[in-house]
Amino acid sequence: MVATLAGKTVVVVGGSSGIGYGVAKASLLSGAAHVVVVSHSQEKAARTVARLQADAAAEAAAAPPGTQLPVTGTVAGDALDAHDLASVRAFCERVGEVDHFVWTAGDRLRLGFPMDLEANRDIFDVRYWGAAQAAMSIKIREGGSIVLTIGSAITRPRKGWSFIAPVLGATDALVRGLAIDLAPIRVNVVCPGLTDTEIWDGVPPEVKKEMLEDTAKRLPVGKIGTPDSLAEAYLFLMKCDFITGQRIEVDGGNKYV
Numbered sequence: 001m002v003a004t005l006a007g008k009t010v011v012v013v014g015g016s017s018g019i020g021y022g023v024a025k026a027s028l029l030s031g032a033a034h035v036v037v038v039s040h041s042q043e044k045a046a047r048t049v050a051r052l053q054a055d056a057a058a059e060a061a062a063a064p065p066g067t068q069l070p071v072t073g074t075v076a077g078d079a080l081d082a083h084d085l086a087s088v089r090a091f092c093e094r095v096g097e098v099d100h101f102v103w104t105a106g107d108r109l110r111l112g113f114p115m116d117l118e119a120n121r122d123i124f125d126v127r128y129w130g131a132a133q134a135a136m137s138i139k140i141r142e143g144g145s146i147v148l149t150i151g152s153a154i155t156r157p158r159k160g161w162s163f164i165a166p167v168l169g170a171t172d173a174l175v176r177g178l179a180i181d182l183a184p185i186r187v188n189v190v191c192p193g194l195t196d197t198e199i200w201d202g203v204p205p206e207v208k209k210e211m212l213e214d215t216a217k218r219l220p221v222g223k224i225g226t227p228d229s230l231a232e233a234y235l236f237l238m239k240c241d242f243i244t245g246q247r248i249e250v251d252g253g254n255k256y257v
């Protein structure tokens with residue numbers, strides 16, 4: 001039978017923004033019974049709940065008749081600080097058993113070369129240590145899965161990305177280990193290419209525009225990613241019961257140019 005997310009609880013740490021928000025919205029639109037969006041701030045999580053409910057309802061209403069599952073799922077917001085492993089463990093305890101656990105949380109990108117390594121010793125905290133702690137602590141129901149997030153800099157770093165690329169590499173390797181250690185829970189990772197999200201808000205608008213346009217022209221697909229296009233990969237990894245230990249590269253063909 002074709003899988004949906006009907007009856008499932010989906011938790012998205014990083015669901016308050018960007019790719020994670022796209023995954024949370026797509027989960028609701030795919031019939032999830034309950035979606036938990038997790039931010040670093042309770043206040044932002046609460047705002048995200050309202051935004052998500054409104055966006056999902058509007059999208060469902062705009063779909064051609066008969067093409068959209070009714071949005072019946074509930075939404076909750078929560079917060080943790082991925083720099084603090086006790087906060088990650090406490091969240092996992094609080095949220096209880098879930099079907100699918102997604103980690104898209106990532107703090108500001110530490111770019112540049114050379115880099116002050118003392119000042120950036122915490123570079124692994126959110127994308128690696130936080131994700132690793134959560135994967136060990138979260139209780140997943142039978143048939144459920146964990147999906148983590150890395151990025152195409154793992155294989156094609158740009159200038160100045162030397163020290164963030166290994167963080168992604170560590171998380172990539174972690175997934176293959178967890179697929180064995182946590183089996184039969186399935187554990188996979190999505191590797192996005194350049195995607196238009198809030199992560200680039202710190203970049204001056206004209207620089208951001210140029211970066212997005214230049215990349216779009218270079219990629220075989222002729223455009224950059226959106227949270228909606230990335231969300232498809234997370235949904236697939238949640239629903240397909242025969243995939244584990246895999247990396248899915250959703251990068252518009254970045255590695256072929």
Ligand SMILES: NC(=O)c1ccc[n+]([C@@H]2O[C@H](COP(=O)([O-])OP(=O)(O)OC[C@H]3O[C@@H](n4cnc5c(N)ncnc54)[C@H](OP(=O)(O)O)[C@@H]3O)[C@@H](O)[C@H]2O)c1
Binds near residue numbers: 014016041
């Ligand atoms: N966008 C891209 O082009 C791209 C490409 C490749 C890989 N990626 C990777 O994909 C992941 C998601 O990216 P995105 O573009 O969706 O980023 P984003 O829009 O900036 O979202 C990042 C999320 O991480 C959360 N977060 C940050 N610090 C946290 C902390 N200490 N504790 C808990 N949550 C924290 C944020 O929560 P608050 O908003 O509440 O702070 C937010 O929900 C990141 O790891 C990023 O490096 C992105």
